Amino acid sequence: MAKKFTPSVLTANHLLDGDTVWWTGASWTRDIGKAEIVSSPEAAAVLELLSGDATFEAEVVGPYLVEIDVASREPVVRREAIRANRVPTFAYIADPEQRQAA
């Protein structure tokens, strides 16, 4: 039986700094909350085709689709949830923001 489609967003790493980025439908953002969610396999297929475009390659590395929970706008898989948060899950002392807050 074919796997049921889960709404998805397109992600990649930014070429210049490696940051996790998400496709808004028009540009790349570091905020998953602004990502364009595709809700059908057909729309996902178009997005995947688009991700191979040379203009994408000039800005990002390795685009791929990530399944997302639409209500929370969080990735379904832990790995992607960690990427979306853009920091490790533990309080690492060298995080400049945390050091400032300490």
Added chain:
Amino acid sequence: MYRYDEFDAAFVRERSAQFRDQVQRRLTGALTEEEFRPLRLMNGLYLQLHAYMLRLAIPYGAMRGEQMRHLAMIAERYDRGYGHFTTRQNIQFNWPKLKDVPDILDHLADVEMHAIQSSGNCIRNTTSDPYAGAAPDEIEDPRITGEMIRQWSSLHPEFMFLGRKFKIAVSATEEDRAAIKVHDIGIQIVRNEAGEAGYKVLVGGGLGRTPMIGKVLREFLPKADLLPYLEATLRVYNLFGRRDNKYKARIKILVHKLGIEEYAARVEEEFASLDKSPELDADEYRRIAAYFALPAFKAAAEESVLLERMQREDAGFAAWVKRNVHPHRQPGYAIATISLKPIGGAPGDATAEQMRLMAAVAEAHSLDELRVTHEQNIVLPHVRKDELYLVWSKLKSQGLDAPNKGMVTDIIACPGLDYCNLATARSIPVAQNIAETFADPAMQEKIGPLSIKISGCINACGHHHIGHIGILGLDKAGVESYQITLGGESTETAAIGERVGPGFSYGEVTGAIETLIETYLDQRETGETFLQTYRRVGLTAFKETLYAAA
């Protein structure tokens, strides 16, 4: 310490300039990512979950204070103020930007450092005993051999595109502190019956998804034959090893398939056919050895009155000396380990401030030498016993005084799912939870020597197979699951740990480790370590208590 000659310096500069051009061409679109990826990997630059990761090569883990200070500068200027020391005796920066990497490589070249061959299917950074040149029991300094191999393997035209990565370790003592039995090639400096120094060569060890202990390829190899013999060993692998399946492409798979006798026969046949120049190699060995002449030790009494007194007066210092200080070959000196495993910290991480302090301490108190260990700690190899208390006091000021070398909280952990693209589960938070559970120094002392090693995926960068307790994080239908192995060991009695049974969830795994340690404490006989008890009573006793409640 080895110092670059003109060739080394020019080579590293040229390589840095070459990479700057490659980055520029990637940014302008002249190179596709597919074309650029192998180029960046050959320069140690990975793309991980959150950012690029730059892995440097620190030959046999040895550094000068100036080099460590440079790492601090790079951490601060180009990263997030810290670096991660690895089980390959290297350092990784977790947050560099692509556009900055050429500048970082230039800075590294300023202090005779680079990132060449720290990735890719080539001969990687050769590792060695962190006590090299200081250990009382070594036959001769293994760094000389390590440097010979570094120079031979750098840009070796035949071995730049092997079937898989290739790792070599060198040790010169009976006690194996370099884990040579789990390397593609392990080299032990030994003496033959005539008293001549030479090499015992092991082949086909390794961890990853198919862990194996290396087998003896040659019981005794004359020193001058080392490079042609390595050439023959790698050539057989390169010719007959698989390339159709990356998971079966390591040398250990070929050695296992052919059998060690057949593999050795092919190596000997190849070795016999090679043109050799033993005199030249011996000359080169002598040239390199001159860089590793004994440093200028000061004459001192073997016992230090100050050291004895301060141990009596300061329990914290006494605990550190007991666990982190090792005998030295030179009277009046000691080897000190700086633990990068503070309770609650990320194993192997050091901030720029800590790196600067370690550099200063090395310059002032360790004849300007530091070593990175495969256990993700830092060694000060040459500290005068009279200065140990001062060294400890300085280290304490930056939280570098954890007295836990070889103890339950000295946990080895890979970056895991918090950083790594390949990981399937988190490692560092598991290490932190376990360390916090056993933080009480009295409890650590009661447990005694115990190595816990954690990998966040089957590739085993955290060396879980050779931990007395090994933890392997996997993904089971989207949920982190941790398999536990027992009885692994990395030293001269190396062994691959045995899997206990079904895995544990992230929330359960610390409790499982507590149960295993309680079982050990119940079962042990007087004076036994965890490993000794395990080897005596076997897996079943631990398994029964671990799964009793299930």
